[in-house]
């Protein structure tokens with residue numbers, strides 16, 4: 001059992017961007033890229049199973065990977081660092097904004113990818129472009145505790161923001177959250193797996209209206225419902 005498990009881990013490590021036989025760095029965090037530079041960094045895809053994933057999460061992942069086989073769904077890769085192009089888009093838009101100070105650059109991470117495996121946000125998002133919807137499989141780790149035993153409301157807001165952003169995301173376009181409304185109906189138990197079903201409801205000029213619900217795996221419990229408004233940044237319009 002142990003041997004097959006390590007073999008499985010080794011192949012998963014390779015899948016996540018590691019190289020067979022190359023020892024896995026003590027932390028998987030690559031040195032962060034210069035935030036607004038075009039230099040290339042090696043990206044580790046974090047939206048893949050790792051040993052911290054529960055049986056439920058792995059089962060759902062396998063189910064959705066099967067849906068991807070006919071091309072109707074796709075698994076969205078997810079990296080700790082924004083790719084240089086999106087950062088460039090934001091830099092152009094927020095011209096006056098001072099980039100992160102040189103000394104702090106090495107610490108930059110996408111917030112929801114800043115935790116060691118299993119301790120924070122474990123998630124993977126699948127997208128159906130024809131149906132303009134996404135499904136996010138999320139397991140909230142022990143570092144996300146709010147009320148004892150339950151996931152912090154801010155952590156739920158963060159994963160909802162991410163799921164809705166990727167539902168609204170237009171390839172190559174920078175978007176930002178303008179409005180996020182969440183109804184917290186039931187607390188989400190820590191380390192449980194939930195499913196976030198998001199859909200794009202309306203497109204009006206640069207405005208993208210999206211909504212989602214957060215459900216238990218058996219769909220018997222609705223934990224939260226949310227709506228969001230995302231705005232496509234207008235390159236002609238410098239914001240600040």
Ligand SMILES: CCCCC/C=C\C/C=C\C/C=C\C/C=C\CCCC(=O)SCCNC(=O)CCNC(=O)[C@H](O)C(C)(C)COP(=O)(O)OP(=O)(O)OC[C@H]1O[C@@H](n2cnc3c(N)ncnc32)[C@H](O)[C@@H]1OP(=O)(O)O
Pocket residue numbers: 082086161162165166169173174175176177178179205206207229231232233234237239
């Ligand atoms: C930044 C992090 C990286 C984000 C990555 C981005 C893209 C996604 C791609 C991959 C995603 C992968 C991972 C990302 C994970 C999570 C993504 C999180 C995204 C965020 O977490 S992002 C941070 C929080 N977010 C902000 O920090 C925004 C602060 N904000 C502003 O920067 C401006 O506010 C802006 C740019 C939003 C709009 O500015 P603007 O000048 O371009 O547009 P303007 O104001 O003209 O509004 C145009 C029309 O929207 C209407 N409108 C505007 N706001 C409204 C509101 N609140 N309610 C109702 N209507 C509203 C107006 O009424 C007008 O409507 P109309 O055209 O009908 O008159």
